[in-house]
Structure formats: structure tokens, C-alpha cells
Amino acid sequence: MRFTSEQRLDDGVLEREFTLGEIPGTLWTPGSAGSSGAAPVPLILMAHNNGLPKAEPRLVARARYTAACGYAVASIDAAGCGDRPRTAAEEQARAELRRAMRAGEPVDEIFESFIGPLVEKAAPDWRTALDALLALPEIGGPVGYSGWTAVGIRLAATEPRIAAAGLFAGGYVPRAQREEARQVTVPLLLLLQWDDEGNPRQRALDLFDAFGAKEKTLHANLGGHTGTPWFELEDGNRFFDRHLK
Amino acid sequence: MRFTSEQRLDDGVLEREFTLGEIPGTLWTPGSAGSSGAAPVPLILMAHNNGLPKAEPRLVARARYTAACGYAVASIDAAGCGDRPRTAAEEQARAELRRAMRAGEPVDEIFESFIGPLVEKAAPDWRTALDALLALPEIGGPVGYSGWTAVGIRLAATEPRIAAAGLFAGGYVPRAQREEARQVTVPLLLLLQWDDEGNPRQRALDLFDAFGAKEKTLHANLGGHTGTPWFELEDGNRFFDRHLK
Numbered sequence: 001m002r003f004t005s006e007q008r009l010d011d012g013v014l015e016r017e018f019t020l021g022e023i024p025g026t027l028w029t030p031g032s033a034g035s036s037g038a039a040p041v042p043l044i045l046m047a048h049n050n051g052l053p054k055a056e057p058r059l060v061a062r063a064r065y066t067a068a069c070g071y072a073v074a075s076i077d078a079a080g081c082g083d084r085p086r087t088a089a090e091e092q093a094r095a096e097l098r099r100a101m102r103a104g105e106p107v108d109e110i111f112e113s114f115i116g117p118l119v120e121k122a123a124p125d126w127r128t129a130l131d132a133l134l135a136l137p138e139i140g141g142p143v144g145y146s147g148w149t150a151v152g153i154r155l156a157a158t159e160p161r162i163a164a165a166g167l168f169a170g171g172y173v174p175r176a177q178r179e180e181a182r183q184v185t186v187p188l189l190l191l192l193q194w195d196d197e198g199n200p201r202q203r204a205l206d207l208f209d210a211f212g213a214k215e216k217t218l219h220a221n222l223g224g225h226t227g228t229p230w231f232e233l234e235d236g237n238r239f240f241d242r243h244l245k
Numbered sequence: 246m247r248f249t250s251e252q253r254l255d256d257g258v259l260e261r262e263f264t265l266g267e268i269p270g271t272l273w274t275p276g277s278a279g280s281s282g283a284a285p286v287p288l289i290l291m292a293h294n295n296g297l298p299k300a301e302p303r304l305v306a307r308a309r310y311t312a313a314c315g316y317a318v319a320s321i322d323a324a325g326c327g328d329r330p331r332t333a334a335e336e337q338a339r340a341e342l343r344r345a346m347r348a349g350e351p352v353d354e355i356f357e358s359f360i361g362p363l364v365e366k367a368a369p370d371w372r373t374a375l376d377a378l379l380a381l382p383e384i385g386g387p388v389g390y391s392g393w394t395a396v397g398i399r400l401a402a403t404e405p406r407i408a409a410a411g412l413f414a415g416g417y418v419p420r421a422q423r424e425e426a427r428q429v430t431v432p433l434l435l436l437l438q439w440d441d442e443g444n445p446r447q448r449a450l451d452l453f454d455a456f457g458a459k460e461k462t463l464h465a466n467l468g469g470h471t472g473t474p475w476f477e478l479e480d481g482n483r484f485f486d487r488h489l490k
Contacts, residue, residue, distance in 0.1 A: 194454070194463070205450070208465070209439070215474075218439070220453070220463035229460075231487065235480065242476065 001132040013067040020132050023125050024083075025076040026054055028067035033138040040140030042244040043072045043133055045126060045155070045162075047148035049171030051081030051118050058226070059147070062233055066146075069237045070245070072139045076129045078122035078151075090114070108172075115150060116174035123154045130161065144240045149190075149207070150177045157183040164188070164243035166236045169204035170196055170225055181210040188216040189239045191232055196225045246377040248272075258312040265377050268370050269328070270321040271299055273312035278383040285385030287489040288317045288378055290371060290400070290407075292393035294416030296326030296363055303471070304392070307478055311391070314482045315490070317384045321374050323367035323396075335359070356417035360395060364419055368399045375406065389485045394435075394452070395422045402428040409433070409488035411481045414449035415441055415470055426455040433461040434484045436477055441470045 006016040012031025017024070032038050044066060048059050054075035063073040077084050086094075093114035100107045133139055142163035145152045149167040156162045157180045165184070169192040188211055192204045208218045217239070221229055251261040257276025262269070278286050289311060293304045299320035308318040322329050331339075338359035345352045378384055387408035390397045394412040401410045402425045410429070414437040433456055437449045453463045462484070466474055 194461075214467065216439075216467060217474075218463065218465040220465075222459060222461060229462075231483075234483075238476075238479075 011068045028063045028073040041072045043139050044144040046075045046146045049148045053082035078125035080118050080121045111172035115172045119150045142244050153177040182212045185212045188213045190218050192220040194220045256313045273308045273318040286317050289389040291320045291391045294393045298327035323370035325363050325366045360417045361419035364395045387489050398422040427457045430457045433458045435463050437465040439465045
């Protein structure tokens with residue numbers, strides 16, 4: 001893991017860009033982390049739904065706020081995600097998706113053929129990043145996950161170091177992850193935009209129902225796909241406080 | 246309004262029993278409230294679903310905790326509720342309900358004939374209590390409502406002094422209130438026990454959908470009818486903090 005740049009933000013949070021082989025990442029740590037005598041802080045992996053870039057401003061705002069609350073927060077552009085190179089097939093699937101959405105055609109099968117393989121490809125990069133991040137002296141366990149539901153399900157179901165997950169029900173969840181949801185037993189907070197234009201509400205409710213966790217909480221709000229109220233970020237951090245601190 | 250007894254609790258909260266004509270009530274106020282120079286505190290009306298008594302331990306625990314967070318909290322046994330006298334018809338409806346539940350028969354129509362009139366009868370007592378409580382010098386506006394969904398809908402739809410409502414989707418909501426939900430436009434937090442044995446989940450989701458409020462939030466958890474996690478009480482108070490303080 002190689003740090004390539006860093007900046008100290010107004011609230012003391014240290015924001016560092018890193019590369020890990022081909023994986024570009026960003027790490028945010030609280031002001032006190034890493035100073036002599038400071039205890040290691042818990043880690044939250046933060047991913048945008050459907051592989052959107054780690055530099056997307058809404059993700060960056062969430063990460064900075066969460067770091068200021070006492071967490072190390074990391075995001076990566078996993079394989080096929082963000083600005084990482086795409087295969088011809090991936091480019092074609094994206095173009096086909098845009099075309100179908102413009103034409104008002106059903107997009108489920110296109111999403112399945114596009115997001116399904118993307119999750120398979122992205123999850124190992126998140127695991128690689130997790131290994132490297134936990135080796136840093138300023139970061140301890142336990143580990144939380146926040147954001148992209150499909151990758152969160154894959155990681156929470158297969159990666160015992162994930163202790164709690166906050167998921168955003170605002171993206172396509174491939175059939176494989178809808179099945180895997182039953183194997184997710186860590187505490188969960190699922191965030192649903194009740195009037196999300198592009199994501200069927202019933203599918204999110206069915207997903208919440210399917211999770212195998214004994215402690216699972218659903219929060220639903222109005223405001224459309226991108227209208228999640230700010231207080232949900234505070235609620236999300238309190239959820240992590242209960243399970244990671 | 247006549248105070249008949251009072252006790253000071255360990256956390257400084259003052260718990261007072263009162264009567265208001267035929268209405269018995271309890272008022273909890275924070276330790277500082279009423280002392281010279283202290284600002285009036287906002288009020289939360291707290292009611293148990295289906296007219297259960299104000300002395301019920303779970304309601305008392307919620308009220309005490311909420312008062313310690315800086316609210317005046319009041320509960321009453323409204324007409325037909327708690328230990329108030331019941332008409333022969335009410336007694337018969339309750340007996341019929343118990344019989345039908347034991348026999349595993351459908352209980353919707355019995356609930357409708359029992360809870361529908363109870364809401365009509367109870368709401369005016371809550372309004373009478375509200376008038377009297379707001380006349381106390383230690384209590385100011387704005388006013389929140391917490392608990393019994395059907396009475397909360399009636400009050401929030403018809404009483405402009407109610408500024409926010411936290412409702413528990415764990416009791417029968419009469420048809421009249423399911424209609425009135427569209428007229429509820431104050432900020433709402435609806436609490437749903439996902440695996441509530443006696444209350445159909447879909448009905449609660451439909452009710453949430455029906456509310457006319459622009460800011461409405463649904464929280465769902467596991468744990469059965471009485472298993473609401475304690476952190477929901479904290480979340481509920483933060484919801485009131487956003488709208489009443």
C-alpha cells in the first residue's frame with residue numbers, strides 16, 4: 001500500500017490517496033488517529049452503489065463526516081468500478097443500459113448481466129484492501145461496511161471480519177446476492193428511499209425480509225433516489241457506534 | 246387541573262398524578278423545569294396503543310426517559326381507556342375479542358367496532374388535557390405526540406398544535422383513521438415491528454405510504470410485538486429534538 005498524496009481537512013481529518021497494486025483508494029482518518037499513544041480506530045469500508053467512483057462528492061461527504069466521528073473510512077475503485085478500465089463487454093452493457101432506460105424498456109436483465117459480474121469482480125479487491133488497511137498501525141478492528149448493497153452482501157456473507165453493515169437499497173441487487181442475503185447474520189441497517197424512482201420498493205422490502213440477521217433495522221424516507229436526509233448519516237454512525245466501538 | 250401526588254425520581258424528573266374533571270393523568274417534567282428562570286419545555290403527549298393504561302410499565306419507562314431528555318411528557322386515561330369505566334357495549338366487545346382471538350377467528354370487524362368508537366371518544370379528552378397542560382407555566386410549545394397510532398392520526402389531522410408525531414404501528418387502526426392519514430402533514434416517525442405477531446405488516450406499510458406528510462420516516466425492527474429495541478426510544482427523542490427544540 002503506497003500513499004500518493006494527503007491533505008488535512010478543517011476538522012482535523014486526514015485524507016490520503018493510496019494505491020494498492022492496481023487498486024486506487026482513499027483513506028480518511030480522524031485527527032487524533034496515528035498520534036503517539038492514540039488507540040487504533042475501527043474501520044468502515046464505504047462503497048457507492050453500482051460501482052460509482054470513490055471520488056463522487058456524496059460519498060466523499062459521508063466519508064469525511066464519518067471519519068470526524070472517530071472512524072477510519074476507506075473507499076476504493078474496485079475492478080470495473082469508478083475510473084478503472086472496463087472491458088469491451090462492460091462498456092457495451094453500460095451503453096445498452098443507457099439506451100434501454102432512454103427508451104423506457106425493462107432493464108432488469110441488462111442490470112443482471114452488468115452488475116452481477118461486477119460484484120464478482122469487485123469483492124476480491126475490497127478484501128485485498130481490507131487486508132492492507134488492517135495492517136496499518138492506526139487502524140484496528142472491528143470492521144463495518146457502508147453503502148453498495150450487493151457488494152456489502154457478498155462481503156458480509158463471506159468475510160468474517162465484517163461486524164456490521166449499513167446498506168443503501170438504491171441499486172440493482174443481482175440474483176446471487178438476493179440469495180446470499182440469507183447468509184448475512186451481522187447486525188444490519190438498510191436504508192430505503194420510499195419514492196426512489198428507479199428502484200422497486202417491494203424488492204427492497206423483500207431483501208430486508210430475506211436477511212438472516214437477528215438484528216436488522218430498516219429506515220425508509222421520502223425524497224427520491226438521492227434525497228436521503230442528512231440525519232440518516234448521523235443515525236448510521238450511531239448504528240456503527242453500537243456495534244464497532 | 247388538580248395535582249394529587251408527586252414524586253421526584255432519581256434522575257431529577259418530577260412525576261405528578263393529576264385529575265382534570267373525570268380524566269386521570271400523569272405528568273413527567275425534567276428536573277430543571279419550573280425552577281426560577283428556567284425556560285418552558287416542549288410537551289409530548291404519550292398514549293398507549295388501543296387505550297392501554299397510562300400506568301403500564303413500558304409506557305412509564307418511555308415517559309421517564311423522555312422527560313429526562315428535556316421534555317414535559319403527559320399521559321392520560323382517556324374516556325373508555327385504561328381504568329376508566331366502560332359501557333356494557335365496550336365490555337362486550339372486549340369479551341368478544343378475547344373469545345375470537347382464542348378461537349383463532351378473524352378479529353378485524355370486532356376491532357373495528359371496538360377501537361373505532363374508542364378513538365372518537367378518547368380524542369376529545371386528549372384535547373382537553375392539551376389545553377390544560379399548555380396553561381402550566383413550566384410547559385411551552387411546540388407539542389409532540391408519541392404512541393397510539395389511531396389517536397395520533399386523529400389528533401395530528403385535526404389539532405394544529407401538534408407539530409410532530411412518533412407512532413407505533415402495533416395496534417388496530419380503524420378505517421376512519423386510515424382515511425384521515427392523508428390529512429396528516431406534520432413530520433412523522435412510524436415504528437414498525439417487522440415480525441409483530443398480531444398486526445399485519447402490509448397494513449402498516451400501506452399506512453406509512455398513505456400519510457400526507459412530506460417528511461415521514463419508517464423504522465422497522467425484529468423482536469416481535471413488544472420487542473422494540475431500546476435504541477428506538479433514543480432515535481425517537483432525536484426525532485422530537487429536530488422538530489420541537
